[in-house]
Amino acid sequence: MEKREAGELANQLRLKIGLTWEDLASAISRPPVWTAAAILGFHPIPADQARAVAELLGLEDDAVTAMQRQPYRTADDSLRSDPTIYRFYELLQVYGPAIKELIHEEFGDGIMSAINCNVELGRVAHPDGDRVRVTIEGKFLAYQW
The missing domain is CATH 1.10.260.40 (lambda repressor-like DNA-binding domains)
Structure with missing residues (x-):
């Protein structure tokens, strides 16, 4: 299997x-x-x-x-057509460059790990309808020259 x-x-x-x-x-x-x-x-x-x-x-x-078994972690472009997953792509297209700039300003030259990270999902009550809260906490990895 x-x-x-x-x-x-x-x-x-x-x-x-x-x-x-x-x-x-x-x-x-x-x-x-x-x-x-x-x-x-x-x-x-x-x-x-x-x-x-x-x-x-x-x-x-x-x-x-x-x-x-160890998985293959490859991109599956067919997932982009799912409306929920697409919104995450859209969010990163709009806010990705700003998040990158803010990470560099706060931490220096490096990246946020997607391997050493925690991801949490929650619900937040709001008068206009409940909100989805996604929290990603990733280790900062400084580039080493």
Whole structure:
């Protein structure tokens, strides 16, 4: 079984059983955003946590093995057509250059790590309709010359 195939199956079973991503995250003591990304195939899941997910969802051993494999982290341009994902591309097109300038002004010459980072998602009540809050906290990596 391929890694992404195991993720799709796990997600289908999660929905069928009625578990949330938060439920699965709590079961393996990981953050919800990391858990969803890992189960969907974008991170390797440690063996004990992969087995815990499999027990909750009723997955076979081949899915447990697939979830533990190192993923290919390549761009999938077809995702850009999804309205939710596209808005993140749009946000970075508009605000990316400003964020880059502000990072350099605050920290110096370097980048924010997307490998050593935390991502959290939350809901914020607002009179015009609830807001989505996405917090990304990444380690600053100074360029070394």
